[in-house]
Amino acid sequence: MNRYRPRTLALELAMIAAALFMAFPVYVLVNLAVRPPSDTSSPLSPTSSPTLDNFTQAWQKGGLGGALGNSVLVTVCSVVVVLTVSSLAAYPLARVATNWSRRAYLTFLLGLVLPFQLASLPLYQTLRDLDLLGTPWALVLFYSGLQVPFTVFLYVGFLRALPRDFEDAAMIDGCTPLQGFRYVVLPMLKPVTVTVLVLNAVAIWNDFFTPLLYLSGSDRQTLPVAISGFVGQYVTDWNLIFAALVISILPVLLVYFLLQRSIINGFAGGLRG
């Protein structure tokens, strides 16, 4: 079945056609982003005199630089906290077979079913009382808790399939449990860590509902909310809006194409984890 036959060529062409069809919106996006507003020809025809003016304008008017910084800050801090506390929690949950351990694990699993919409409104009030609303730290705190159940779930699943021999040996050598975790367990968790790192980073970077709630009216927006505000402000100026969309997509696609193997494996990794 692995020989290249005429039928394979037909399939190859069909798949490339499908990919081009899927890429069509991206062509229009870039085409209109480099088009001066005076050019009103069809969105399909290539722009005759491309310009980068829209990008400089969108960057300045939309405050996209600051928003980009906030998104990076929130994503990095949240992912570090989530991965640290979840891997640490997964260790006893996967290795200890007592009642409290089973109950704790089931409680985390409950979190997989609870939609964040339920918790986010009452938490809004708590964050307001703590004076955290409108700051990136409200988001870091929120994601640090929200992403725990699914991260713990993947870590525990992976850890249960690993042999205990190395930890036992480390214990015999006189390691404290924390040292055993840090120097023996954590390195073995690397494959699943890549998976949860990718899934968490993408989910947090792309989230819109939570920053819309917790950062509304503040001047410290994340990128998705800044884009949404920008669209609301320049409603009909689509060339400008498209430039802003391109700016917000570029860093993500850059990282994606650089690390595509790890990222795709990360997304597919939930299957094996």
Place this chain on the structure above:
Amino acid sequence: MTVTPHKQLPDVDRPPGAEPAPRGRRERTTPPWWFALPAMLLFAFVVLVPSVRGVYYAFTDWDGLSPDFSFVGLDNFSEMFRDEDARQAVWHTLLIAVSITVVQNAVGLLLALGVNSAIKSRNVLRVFLFAPAVITPIVTAYLWRNLLGPDGAVNSLLGAVGLKGLQQDWLGDPDLALWSVVGVIVWQFAGYSMVIFLAGLQSVPKEVHEAASMDGAGPVRRFWSVTRPLLAPALTINLMLSIIGGIKLFDQVFALTGGGPGHATDTISTLIYKDAFTLGEFGYSIALAVVLTIIVAVVSTGQYLALSRNERASS
């Protein structure tokens, strides 16, 4: 310090004060329970406690601001049954979730089969077809809002290939807007389903295919009898992800239609947002969130049970 896991060497680099472990007996490391404490506390503070409070608020007329509110029993829920908008939103949510699940997985499976074949461009195609899935949904939704407009690129394309009769106001037509939303989501996430199916397909050993082929099984028969049963875990994950994602849908609807025209594309999540933050009806809004929770719980439990039975049956 670094620890090299060796068992039978003399205990020379044992830290001072550590007891030598008795030899010959298998020592069990038991990590202490407090390792789970930080995660537990964060989870309780952010998810558990607010969720429980949410369920409580669902029985009150709280407006989200004032400290005093009163207990109104099941009023919020009975209002929901009278409220045409809420009933519609529940219906739209289920319709969107089911459509996305069916279409996205069908497209994703076809793409996965194509990319898993002998074609030369398979690695490049895999990377490009998955790319939309990492882009911020709100951003792709704003892009599509323009493309699907009356003068947008989709209508231009239809005109250019001589299908002027198919031109539509894709987002402005109440009968069409919901399906446009579904289309946008399928465009973005078909590659996600593809990647998961692909991982499943690659777990099917080549020898099994070759054996079936030699026994005279055609491609369709091979897919049905060899590949399909082994795809069950990938299918389980894909169905879960798409249906739960569809039920919670907010970003794309917010950016594409804002729930409109009228209420034609309102989902439970957009209604939760509107009721809480534009109408100030926190109690009612949280009651909607409780209904959303119940739907998610019922669907995911039901699906889990059905699929785990299937997986057992087909393995």
